[in-house]
Amino acid sequence: xxxxxxxxxxxxxxxxxILIIGAGPVGLFAVFExxxxxxxxxxxDILSQPGGQLTEIYPKKPIYDIPGxxxxxxxxxxxxxxxxxxxxxxxxxxGERAESVEKQADxxxxxxxxxxxxxxxxxxxxxxxxxxxxxxxxxxxxxVSYEGKGVDYFVRNPETYRGKRIVIAGxxxxxxxWTIYLANEVKSLTLxxxxxxxxxxxDSVEKVRHLAASGKIxxxxxxxxxxxxxxxxxxxxxxxxxxxxxxxxxxxxFLPLFGLTPKLxxxxxxxxxxxxxxxxxxxxxxxxTVPGIFxxxxxxxxxxxxxxILCGFHEATLACQGAYNLVNPGKKLSFKxxxxxxxxGLSTQDSPS
Amino acid sequence: MIxxxxxxxxxxxxxxxxxxxxxxxxxxxxxxxxxxxxxxCGGMALCASCHVYVQSDHTLPEQSDSxxxxxxxxxxxxPNSRLSCQIRLTDALNGLTVQLAPDDxxx
Ligand SMILES: Cc1cc2nc3c(=O)[nH]c(=O)nc-3n(C[C@H](O)[C@H](O)[C@H](O)COP(=O)(O)OP(=O)(O)OC[C@H]3O[C@@H](n4cnc5c(N)ncnc54)[C@H](O)[C@@H]3O)c2cc1C
Numbered sequence: 001x002x003x004x005x006x007x008x009x010x011x012x013x014x015x016x017x018i019l020i021i022g023a024g025p026v027g028l029f030a031v032f033e034x035x036x037x038x039x040x041x042x043x044x045d046i047l048s049q050p051g052g053q054l055t056e057i058y059p060k061k062p063i064y065d066i067p068g069x070x071x072x073x074x075x076x077x078x079x080x081x082x083x084x085x086x087x088x089x090x091x092x093x094x095g096e097r098a099e100s101v102e103k104q105a106d107x108x109x110x111x112x113x114x115x116x117x118x119x120x121x122x123x124x125x126x127x128x129x130x131x132x133x134x135x136x137x138x139x140x141x142x143x144v145s146y147e148g149k150g151v152d153y154f155v156r157n158p159e160t161y162r163g164k165r166i167v168i169a170g171x172x173x174x175x176x177x178w179t180i181y182l183a184n185e186v187k188s189l190t191l192x193x194x195x196x197x198x199x200x201x202x203d204s205v206e207k208v209r210h211l212a213a214s215g216k217i218x219x220x221x222x223x224x225x226x227x228x229x230x231x232x233x234x235x236x237x238x239x240x241x242x243x244x245x246x247x248x249x250x251x252x253x254f255l256p257l258f259g260l261t262p263k264l265x266x267x268x269x270x271x272x273x274x275x276x277x278x279x280x281x282x283x284x285x286x287x288x289t290v291p292g293i294f295x296x297x298x299x300x301x302x303x304x305x306x307x308x309i310l311c312g313f314h315e316a317t318l319a320c321q322g323a324y325n326l327v328n329p330g331k332k333l334s335f336k337x338x339x340x341x342x343x344x345g346l347s348t349q350d351s352p353s
Numbered sequence: 354m355i356x357x358x359x360x361x362x363x364x365x366x367x368x369x370x371x372x373x374x375x376x377x378x379x380x381x382x383x384x385x386x387x388x389x390x391x392x393x394c395g396g397m398a399l400c401a402s403c404h405v406y407v408q409s410d411h412t413l414p415e416q417s418d419s420x421x422x423x424x425x426x427x428x429x430x431x432p433n434s435r436l437s438c439q440i441r442l443t444d445a446l447n448g449l450t451v452q453l454a455p456d457d458x459x460x
Contacts, residue, residue, distance in 0.1 A: 057399055058397070058399055130393060136428070170426070172425070194425060194430065195425055197421075199418075199422035258426050258428075261400070262393065
């Protein structure tokens with residue numbers, strides 16, 4: 001489904017009406033409400049797929065409090081939202097973190113991602129949920145100093161590891177899947193896991209055990225990585241076995257794959273009033289203390305706030321009303337039901353209004 | 354009502370009286386009392402943000418597969434590690450004492 005939106009991924013400069021930080025359910029629904037008012041949207045998310053917490057944390061769990069659905073799987077709700085917003089042709093910048101926000105001379109916002117992609121819009125919606133999903137870094141003292149010098153928290157390009165000595169740590173699906181995938185490409189591969197059992201898919205666990213039995217990989221269980229060594233880049237990984245004590249492995253790359261956790265991140269640095277890590281808003285239209293920036297969904301706070309999808313949908317709807325006046329200065333908005341107007345999509349070619 | 358002691362990350366002791374007739378779990382008790390525990394997943398053992406060390410020797414509910422799985426991904430895990438959302442407060446847990454594990458999302 002994403003593929004039809006990927007066009008925006010090769011643009012270095014993106015202009016839109018509403019720039020939405022976070023492609024969770026609330027950011028996605030905002031596209032729909034904005035679309036009804038003929039405003040175009042572009043979403044930025046650090047994850048490589050839309051859906052926020054629903055796709056990252058609980059895609060297979062049923063949700064029971066979405067109006068009209070006695071029960072719907074979180075992953076299915078996101079698929080439905082993607083279908084619902086399709087006519088409005090939102091743009092997506094995925095796999096990138098919105099890093100800096102700056103007001104341009106023309107009054108519009110300029111948002112730059114960690115990959116340097118520039119986005120410009122008169123209005124910003126912060127729909128960042130609990131924050132941007134970041135890899136969980138194991139508590140190894142000097143790990144940060146080896147980032148980009150042998151320590152990778154994601155496999156971005158498997159080619160990097162061809163013919164190299166790799167150490168992977170973790171016991172979940174991504175550790176298992178990458179172990180299986182890389183086993184034949186690399187010079188040597190060691191998988192280190194804290195326990196003897198693995199919690200990944202049974203089939204992958206079988207494969208990994210098979211690779212270990214046939215000597216294709218080195219499987220070390222009941223062990224943790226406790227240190228890293230190397231002068232300019234990673235040379236050695238220090239391992240501690242629960243009962244056998246420490247050992248040292250030569251390695252070109254160390255891949256700690258322990259899943260993701262949400263961190264508020266850059267949103268905290270954008271000059272917005274925060275209360276306990278959430279953005280304060282005015283419930284009239286979910287505007288923040290900075291004109292032109294709205295905050296909707298789990299990321300905001302106000303008296304009576306509940307972190308529910310349904311509440312986020314309401315917030316996004318009202319925020320679009322507030323945004324309309326900024327995107328279309330001087331124009332009057334008349335309220336219409338979708339039953340009256342139907343859905344009039346926006347075309348990809350449309351330039352921002 | 355039972356007595357529960359929670360030691361925070363700075364080593365400070367918090368003593369609580371907790372009801373046992375509300376189906377409350379230990380993660381919820383901590384959050385109600387504004388201790389810095391995230392409980393991101395709401396209590397389904399789908400994250401490890403409510404990780405604690407159990408210091409008293411009470412008999413606790415068995416660990417489910419999903420709790421073991423999440424502790425598997427957690428850091429600073431010790432033999433007495435538990436996810437506090439999986440510890441339902443019952444009369445048998447009077448005098449329970451736990452310590453909050455480090456927040457591994459902080460760098
Ligand atoms: C296990 C679990 C069960 C739940 N069950 C229910 C339920 O039954 N009913 C219910 O209503 N709610 C439930 N919730 C809560 C619900 O998931 C949230 O309310 C909802 O996800 C909020 O949506 P959102 O769009 O505001 O944020 P999120 O879903 O958190 O999405 C925010 C997105 O923003 C991205 N982001 C943040 N900052 C940046 C940045 N700087 N750059 C790029 N991207 C960024 C993040 O990567 C993320 O993808 C549950 C939550 C969990 C974890």
